[in-house]
Amino acid sequence: xxxxxxxxxxxxxxxxxxxxxxxxxxxxxxxxxxxKVKGVGVEIDENCVIEALEKGLSVIQGDxxxxxxxxxxxxxxxxxxxxxxxxxxxxxxxIEEMLRVAKQSIVSFPNFAYWKVRxxxxxxxxxxxxxxxxxxxxxxxxxxxxxxNDFFEFxxxxxxxxxxxxxxxxxxxxxxxxxxxxTNFFSEEVIFIIKx
Amino acid sequence: xxxxxxxxxxxxxxxKPIKLECQKELSDIEVAYExxxxxxxxxxxxxxxxxxxxxxxHAAHYHSKDDKKPGWWDTMIGDNKAFDTKKYFVIxxxxxGGCKGTTGPxxxxxxxxxxxxxxxxxxxxxDMIKVQKELIDFLGVKKMIVVGxxxxxxxxxEWSISHPDLVKSTIxxxxxxxxxxQGIAFNAVARNAIISDKNFNNxxxxxxxxxxxxxxxxxMVGHITYLCEEAMHNKFGRDFKDKPSFDxxxxxxxxxxxxxxxxxxxxxxxxxxxxxxxxxxxYYDPTKxxxxxxxxxxxxxxxxxxxxFSSDWLFSTEQAKTMVNALVKDxxxxxxxxxxxxxxxxxxxxxxxxxxxxxxxFLKG
Numbered sequence: 051x052x053x054x055x056x057x058x059x060x061x062x063x064x065x066x067x068x069x070x071x072x073x074x075x076x077x078x079x080x081x082x083x084x085x086k087v088k089g090v091g092v093e094i095d096e097n098c099v100i101e102a103l104e105k106g107l108s109v110i111q112g113d114x115x116x117x118x119x120x121x122x123x124x125x126x127x128x129x130x131x132x133x134x135x136x137x138x139x140x141x142x143x144x145i146e147e148m149l150r151v152a153k154q155s156i157v158s159f160p161n162f163a164y165w166k167v168r169x170x171x172x173x174x175x176x177x178x179x180x181x182x183x184x185x186x187x188x189x190x191x192x193x194x195x196x197x198x199n200d201f202f203e204f205x206x207x208x209x210x211x212x213x214x215x216x217x218x219x220x221x222x223x224x225x226x227x228x229x230x231x232x233t234n235f236f237s238e239e240v241i242f243i244i245k246x
Numbered sequence: 247x248x249x250x251x252x253x254x255x256x257x258x259x260x261x262k263p264i265k266l267e268c269q270k271e272l273s274d275i276e277v278a279y280e281x282x283x284x285x286x287x288x289x290x291x292x293x294x295x296x297x298x299x300x301x302x303x304h305a306a307h308y309h310s311k312d313d314k315k316p317g318w319w320d321t322m323i324g325d326n327k328a329f330d331t332k333k334y335f336v337i338x339x340x341x342x343g344g345c346k347g348t349t350g351p352x353x354x355x356x357x358x359x360x361x362x363x364x365x366x367x368x369x370x371x372x373d374m375i376k377v378q379k380e381l382i383d384f385l386g387v388k389k390m391i392v393v394g395x396x397x398x399x400x401x402x403x404e405w406s407i408s409h410p411d412l413v414k415s416t417i418x419x420x421x422x423x424x425x426x427x428q429g430i431a432f433n434a435v436a437r438n439a440i441i442s443d444k445n446f447n448n449x450x451x452x453x454x455x456x457x458x459x460x461x462x463x464x465x466m467v468g469h470i471t472y473l474c475e476e477a478m479h480n481k482f483g484r485d486f487k488d489k490p491s492f493d494x495x496x497x498x499x500x501x502x503x504x505x506x507x508x509x510x511x512x513x514x515x516x517x518x519x520x521x522x523x524x525x526x527x528x529y530y531d532p533t534k535x536x537x538x539x540x541x542x543x544x545x546x547x548x549x550x551x552x553x554x555f556s557s558d559w560l561f562s563t564e565q566a567k568t569m570v571n572a573l574v575k576d577x578x579x580x581x582x583x584x585x586x587x588x589x590x591x592x593x594x595x596x597x598x599x600x601x602x603x604x605x606x607x608f609l610k611g
Contacts, residue, residue, distance in 0.1 A: 066577075088577075090574065090580070096583065096585070096586070096600075099581075099583055099604075100583075100603050100604055100607050101607075103551075103581055103604065103607035103608050103610075103611050104607040104610055104611055105611060106610075106611030107581075107611065108549075108579045108580055108581050109581050109582075110570060110574070110580070110581065110582040111582055111583045111584055112582075120567070120570065120571035120574050120575075121574060121575075122575060125575075
């Protein structure tokens with residue numbers, strides 16, 4: 051998966067990571083294999099925890115919305131929240147906790163202002179569905195969908211520094227700043243490195 | 247049905263006295279143990295199984311062809327099971343202070359020729375490990391995985407802390423780094439029941455009637471703590487055994503269950519052992535000993551897997567998490583799973599399928 055590749059490239063070798071919502075540990079495993087990272091994953095689903103354990107990863111079963119109070123301040127080089135922000139109950143709290151426990155945080159999410167998503171809603175008049183957002187409105191775990199512009203505003207209000215931004219479109223990636231409105235329109239998925 | 251595998255309990259005699267935490271020395275210690283599988287040449291494929299309060303060295307397989315019941319953790323130990331005896335050399339020994347073959351208060355005191363009874367020194371979890379260490383050395387084990395549930399978890403924890411050079415993986419199930427005040431309270435009631443039995447005779451009951459009523463009440467109290475409200479509701483509800491008797495006999499199913507558990511327990515357990523072992527559980531507290539749990543774990547050299555059960559209030563998820571958090575703070579490799587179960591503390595002996603998956607994955611990784 052392209053976003054895994056991008057995230058692996060962002061992380062420095064031998065760093066200590068906290069993979070939040072690590073699922074079955076595919077990204078975490080890539081990071082340990084390629085970047086020799088150490089660290090721990092947090093995952094709520096029992097079956098995913100078992101799959102991650104099978105890969106030899108350290109995983110703690112837990113709910114991100116309950117906070118990361120077991121982790122001391124700045125105890126990780128990176129906290130990673132890959133495609134999970136939009137499904138947390140309290141995204142603001144989760145991000146604040148990440149910024150507290152890690153020197154840098156990597157956050158990725160599907161951009162709800164992507165043109166295809168907009169067109170879906172505009173023409174079909176229904177909650178958008180796509181490869182990135184495959185669920186129905188009544189069963190989606192994505193309860194806090196957001197756009198690139200929303201995230202910029204969120205960070206600005208809280209003095210969160212965006213160190214790097216990477217925009218993914220149809221399996222291509224672009225980094226750095228483009229004109230915001232255009233970025234917001236053309237990016238299917240975004241990856242930010244943030245810190246505070 | 248596959249053929250029953252027959253095993254025998256073996257006995258190992260320590261050739262030196264052990265200095266106990268209470269500063270007394272105990273000599274002529276004998277340890278009952280069983281092993282399954284083969285130790286490899288490097289001596290590093292061992293798994294030490296640590297049993298809970300009232301279990302024994304007979305963890306797996308059968309003692310004879312006619313045996314109805316296998317060892318207490320047979321669901322987890324054997325060919326292609328969580329603790330695969332094709333791959334691992336599995337060891338289980340009866341704890342010091344027990345009454346299942348290892349020296350305890352019912353053993354003969356060599357100085358008097360009579361059972362120790364209350365002359366037996368008060369032992370701790372740490373003392374149990376000291377004795378197990380002698381057995382491990384005797385067997386030629388160089389590296390091992392330690393596993394235990396409930397009080398067995400406390401022993402596994404203590405092994406990882408006191409022998410970082412020996413322990414490469416630690417699996418702690420349905421356990422806490424120390425018993426809660428509520429847990430101590432229940433143990434106190436259990437001990438009181440034994441001590442106030444008219445046959446207790448200050449522990450010297452071996453030649454006469456045993457304090458059976460006291461011991462069975464102690465076991466009933468224990469069983470309340472091994473269940474939870476939901477488990478009791480599911481198992482018995484408010485069902486009557488028969489009709490209300492309008493006297494103070496056993497009316498409800500739950501009463502009948504506790505009576506039964508108490509009654510069968512006295513045939514297989516020694517009242518003095520129950521006093522000593524519950525005391526050891528009450529005393530165990532590495533947090534206090536090392537100043538903090540983080541300090542206790544500082545020198546460990548092991549991967550950790552900690553498993554709790556959602557409805558276990560005797561050793562709750564919250565308590566299990568204190569170990570996880572301390573290990574995280576110490577930068578140790580730790581994984582944690584809370585299994586959903588309505589079985590209370592008993593879950594660790596019942597929910598073996600889920601545990602198998604998790605433990606297999608952890609051991610594979």
